[in-house]
Amino acid sequence: MHFKKLAIPEVVLITPKVFGDERGFFMETFRQNEFEQHCGxxxxxxxxxxxxxxGILRGLHYQLEKPQGKLVRVTRGEVFDxxxxxxENSPTFGQWVSAMLSEENKQLLWVPPGFAHAFYVTSDEAEFQYKCTDYYNPGDEYCIRWDDPTLAIDWPLVEGKPPQVSEKDAKGLALREAPVFVKIR
Known part of the structure; x- marks a missing residue:
């Protein structure tokens, strides 16, 4: 596997080695010792x-009391992640990074605790799989609006049309109003 730190170095793009022939392919999608060496x-x-x-957009989601690190990948289709x-005390607070994840490139993205996460589906449909470092806690979920002007995320919107979001995500907060992480490892 190849591990590449992005502009926010705690976020890591992982490219697995894919072995293929006329029968199909094989790849490792996770190896604990290599993950620890490169991601923590x-x-x-x-x-x-x-x-x-x-056109579906899910996010920007996070949990404060039980923050989740997420190792994400796409097994069908393509998303802008x-x-x-x-x-709060990070030199990159309020900044974002992105990656196109697809069944073709087979890449994974490590999103550590302390980050909000979202994805936008750019293919006809997408299947998105992810591992979490803590359990989902419905009483501890927060959402920042996908179109927050402070973040100015450059979403690759199809024909410039707004994405389809859940009712919960449509009620997301602006970054300036959202609770953030004061201390995180």
Whole structure:
């Protein structure tokens, strides 16, 4: 696997080695010792899998009391994936990084605790899978608006049309109003 630190160095793009022939392909998608070496000493407690159609945007989600690190990948289709630094004392607070994740490039993105996360589906549909470092806690979920002008995320919106978001995500907060991480490892 190849590990590449992005502009916010705690967020890491992982490219697996893919071995293919006429029968198909094989690849490792996770190896604990290499992950710890390049991303930190984290354990995963929950795996999630979602399916969404073209133009759906999920996020920007995070939890404060039980922050989740997420190791994300796309097994069908393509998404524009975004991580926003919400660590108040970080030199990159309020900045974002992104990656196009797809079934073709087979890349994974490590989004550590202390970040909000979102993805936008650019293909007809996408299946999105991710490992979490803590359990989902419905009483501890927060959302920042996908179109917050302070963040100015450059979403690759199809024909410039607003994405389809859930009612909960449509009620997301502006960054300036959102609770953020004061102290995170």
């Amino acid at each position: 000493n984290y354990s995963f407690v929950q795996d999630n899998h979602s399916k969404s159609t073209h 975004v991580a926003v630094d919400l660590r």
